[in-house]
Amino acid sequence: MxxxxxxxxxxxxxxxxxxxxxxxxxxxxxEEHGAHLPLGLDSFAAEVYAEVAAPHLEEIGYEVVIAxxxxxxxxxxxxxxxxxxxxxxxxxxxLVAEIGRSxxxxxxxxxxxLNGHRDLHHMQALDDARATxxxxxxxxxxxxxxxxxxxxTAACYREGIGEFSRSARPDxxxxxxxxxxxxxxxxxxxxxxxxxxxxLEPNFDYDVEAFRGxxxxxxxxxxxxxxxxxxxxxxxxxxxxxxxxxxxxIAGVILKAWGEPKKIRD
Ligand SMILES: [Zn+2]
Numbered sequence: 530m531x532x533x534x535x536x537x538x539x540x541x542x543x544x545x546x547x548x549x550x551x552x553x554x555x556x557x558x559x560e561e562h563g564a565h566l567p568l569g570l571d572s573f574a575a576e577v578y579a580e581v582a583a584p585h586l587e588e589i590g591y592e593v594v595i596a597x598x599x600x601x602x603x604x605x606x607x608x609x610x611x612x613x614x615x616x617x618x619x620x621x622x623x624l625v626a627e628i629g630r631s632x633x634x635x636x637x638x639x640x641x642x643l644n645g646h647r648d649l650h651h652m653q654a655l656d657d658a659r660a661t662x663x664x665x666x667x668x669x670x671x672x673x674x675x676x677x678x679x680x681x682t683a684a685c686y687r688e689g690i691g692e693f694s695r696s697a698r699p700d701x702x703x704x705x706x707x708x709x710x711x712x713x714x715x716x717x718x719x720x721x722x723x724x725x726x727x728x729l730e731p732n733f734d735y736d737v738e739a740f741r742g743x744x745x746x747x748x749x750x751x752x753x754x755x756x757x758x759x760x761x762x763x764x765x766x767x768x769x770x771x772x773x774x775x776x777x778x779i780a781g782v783i784l785k786a787w788g789e790p791k792k793i794r795d
Contacts (some may be wrong), residue, residue: 558602561610562754563705574647581776603651618654625658638668651655699731715768731759
């Protein structure tokens with residue numbers, strides 16, 4: 530696995546010529562995740578999922594190149610919290626489409642958009658970017674992680690992790706709750722305010738439909754706390770397990786869509 534920004538151009542040329550190149554573009558956001566987690570959590574999560582998925586893809590012959598993360602996205606529901614930044618969906622769509630076109634220009638025409646942020650407009654913008662690139666015949670483009678397709682999202686993130694929950698209400702875990710806290714405690718523990726986590730009461734009693742449908746903002750839905758579920762149920766051990774499983778899940782979704790690498794352009 531290589532990082533696009535860390536290699537020189539002849540190496541890009543070689544990888545593109547191999548016909549086995551697969552670029553993963555992690556996409557996140559700058560958004561509040563409760564008083565205990567960093568604003569960049571979804572970006573950091575997308576990055577670690579890409580790193581863990583890569584070896585599974587390389588095992589069957591792909592050469593994985595991870596592009597620099599898009600750390601900005603659409604975050605309207607949490608926009609009232611200090612630090613949350615939001616793009617217009619059109620801006621995100623253009624950004625992704627332009628990156629996809631540039632990659633294809635150099636023969637890197639297998640692109641996986643790996644999204645770590647759940648927001649309906651954000652996910653739609655990524656889908657729209659994908660549709661545009663496909664329409665332009667740019668190559669093979671796939672959206673994974675949080676996508677507009679709930680079944681695909683579940684196949685990436687939910688499949689096989691339920692048994693690890695220590696929450697009293699696993700059905701109420703969401704943004705900033707057990708799963709995200711666990712992942713952060715494992716993958717970037719220095720960025721978790723661990724003393725604060727201990728004092729956070731579970732937030733199970735919220736309007737789930739409004740949360741999922743984004744019909745109300747996070748501040749009013751969470752009583753100003755910014756998280757949904759029980760951060761206290763999170764732990765590093767769970768984080769380690771769910772990271773491994775989600776990495777494998779994401780690779781599985783990609784392989785199901787594309788199979789083994791075939792040369793798609795000389
Ligand atoms: Zn998140």
